[in-house]
């Protein structure tokens with residue numbers, strides 16, 4: 271791939287980003303969840319550049335970002351009544367709905383599936399960009415495939431500088447974990463990926479089921495869930511239960527003896543339990559929103575600090591904790607220790 275000079279555009283330069291998109295180029299932009307790497311969803315050649323820049327497998331479909339329900343109607347076959355209810359209640363917001371695909375959406379966007387993922391992001395810069403172009407924007411997270419998702423423009427630059435023409439800088443994103451993906455083509459609706467909108471919030475309005483973690487032989491219904499994700503260079507160990515601190519202290523000694531750099535992700539109040547380890551603070555104990563917003567930055571910091579081993583204290587899987595633990599399990603690649 272030819273090396274590009276990547277422009278860092280300011281939030282008031284949306285028109286420049288819109289021009290690039292209209293020319294069939296890709297542009298990274300902020301949303302309320304993570305940064306997205308966008309292209310004209312109706313232009314297969316532009317969309318192909320997203321896969322190329324990220325190194326994303328071709329069979330992992332993209333989310334189509336729209337200005338509102340009216341635009342979505344043009345790209346789906348039908349909207350079930352209960353899905354409409356969710357759109358009215360939670361859009362703009364971190365909820366992606368899987369619906370029967372309309373003919374206008376090119377196959378490359380949905381990886382050949384007959385369903386399409388749609389959402390309206392809740393971020394002023396993303397909405398301005400969407401309104402500045404006459405097409406919806408297909409966008410996955412703006413990281414190199416397999417890396418933690420980007421929550422700051424500098425994370426995007428770190429991964430994609432030289433590979434894309436521009437990053438629109440909107441500062442730090444809000445939620446810090448990606449959208450919740452909900453399949454509305456089955457009954458009851460099924461959560462394929464937990465995310466920024468909690469299962470508890472959804473369940474207040476509609477009946478939902480939650481897909482089991484994608485590990486076994488059955489192909490996951492959300493193709494992206496089968497890929498390794500969110501992984502820093504360090505070996506990540508996810509440790510849960512009342513004996514977590516003692517276990518981390520015990521195991522870290524072995525790694526430290528071998529001369530390895532060892533870190534721990536823990537609540538600020540628990541940092542004193544880990545003298546001798548590099549502490550990556552998760553925020554105040556139990557503040558899941560704060561942890562979600564920091565999560566991917568902390569995983570990237572582990573690399574910057576040159577950590578070879580990273581212990582992570584597991585959190586409760588309620589509310590945002592479900593999305594957080596989903597990402598941590600992938601970062602840990604199965605290295606989970608229960609005490």
Ligand code: AMP
Pocket residue numbers: 330331332333368380383385386387409410411448451462463491492493494495
């Ligand atoms: P990303 O934007 O990188 O967070 O990835 C989008 C997520 O949505 C991935 O997990 C995809 O597999 C999932 N997704 C996109 N389109 C569909 C679809 N039509 N059916 C199921 N999952 C989808």
Ligand code: MG
Pocket residue numbers: 410411419
């Ligand atoms: Mg992603």
